[in-house]
Amino acid sequence: MQPEGSAKRLVIISDAWHPQVNGVVRTLTKLCEQMEARGFEVTIISPADYRSAPCPTYPEIRLALTHPSAIRARIEALQPAFVHIATEGPLGIMARRACLKNNWRFTTSFHTRFPEYLRERLPVPLSWSYGFLRRFHNAAEHCLVPTLSIHDELVGRGFTTLKVWTRGVDRELFRPQTDVDLHLPRPIFLCVGRVAPEKNLEAFLSLDLPGTKLIVGDGPDLEDLRRKYPDAAFAGKKEGENLARFYAGSDVFVFPSRTDTFGLVLLEAIACGLPVAGFPVPGPKDVIGASGAGILSDDLREAAxxxxxxxxxxxxxxxxxxxxEACADIFESVLTTIGRAAASAPRGANSGAVTSTR
Structure with a gap:
């Protein structure tokens, strides 16, 4: 490979991409827009490029079915200057294998607490799952993580070369609006996100609160929660301007998740003028701690x-x-020319400097 021929060609490998609707996809979509505006030629390698199968318990997430040699050949054909592996799924694993086999430098990012999500469904010890993730990311030149809290937690688990990578929000779309009437009893306590076990929605729905508890989103638990909590309002999946109006027409944003690494919905809510209630855990602790735009407490009703x-x-x-813009600044600062990894500093070891942006 001769990457110097395409000095600003960037390949991002992600198992999460459109038509999925989640924080990873939104982050990568906005990142691509920013990097292309800066003159980078960006190619996304995703499950959309291959035959795929539904992920167990997450059928809307597709898992690519291809051979590792196909991913290696694809990267070689693209002749990138930079390779970023965004996820630890099948495509990410194959891309990492190709990079290590060819002694190519690459960067990664940590978006999701898969060990905790997996433990919600199967009796898999966290130490096993984090052991896999540690080996995966420690082979990278840099691993980008969403908050300082996650950074410090992963350092404690033996992760190295970490750097904090902030997030943003579309302030033109998500904005205060005074003319929105959701036709629900006020005050309206809103929660937006995937309706799934790891989101801890029952901690919100079971609260004794005045007015209306409103859930916006879709997922495998939607019908069960509708039956169990008939007094709550469930609006289903919303996007774009329609979603922004649900934020703007509510009074408080409640974030009951204890396992999110960031929570882009927190920024969307604040951008619409909503105060936030949540638990004092990574994600809310970082966003609300930095912004002062809400209340965190182990008593979620008290916080709400x-x-x-x-x-x-x-x-x-x-x-x-x-x-x-700040998100893209940090990403650009860690990009490492694919070149050849230094033989004197084998990747994958648990030694190495830990860096962070505070």
């Missing part, structure tokens, strides 16, 4: 009522530092 008492928040004052 405290956020309600705050009233609406000023997005301009609360969202400083959270932008897609």
């Amino acid at each position: 009522l405290g956020a309600l008492a705050m009233g609406r928040v000023d997005p301009d004052a609360r969202l400083k530092g959270f932008s897609w």
Whole structure:
């Protein structure tokens, strides 16, 4: 491979891509827009390029069915200057194998707490899952992580070469609006996201709160929760301007998840002027701690009522530092020319400097 012929050609390998709707896909979509605006030629290698099969318990997530040699040949044919492996699924594993086999440098990112998600469904010890992830990411020149809390937790688990990678929000789409009436009893406590076990939605739905508890999103638990909590409102999946109006027409955003690594919905809610209630865990602790736009407590009802008492928040004052431009700045700063990895510093070891952006 001779990457110097395409000095700004970037290949991103991701097992998560459109038509999926989640934080990983939104982050990578916005990143691609930013990098292309900076003159990079970006190619996404995703399950859309191959035959695929539904992921067990997540049928909307497709798992690519191809041979590792096909991924290696695809990367070689693209002649990139940079390779970034965004996920630890089948495509990510095959791309990592190709890079190591050819002694190519690459970067990775940690988006999702798969060990905790897997433990929700199967009796797999966290130490096993994190052991796999540690080996996966420690082979990279840099591993980007979404928050300082996740950075520090992963350092404690033996991860190396970590760097904190912020997120952003579309301030033109997600904005305060005063003319939205959702035709529900006020106050409206809103939760947006996938309706699945790992989102801990029952911690929200079981709360004794005034007004309306509103869930926006789709997922495998939707019908069960509708039957179990008939007094709650379930709007289903919403996108774009329609989603923005649900935020703007609510009074408090409640984030009951204990396993998200960031929570882009937190930024979307704040951008629409909503105070946030959540648990003091990674993700909310970093976003709300940095913005002051809500209340965190181990008593989620206390946090929700405290956020309600705050009233609406000023997005301009609360969202400083959270932008897609800053996200792309950090990403560009860690890109490493594919070149050849230094033989004197074999990747995959647990030694090495740990870096962070604080």
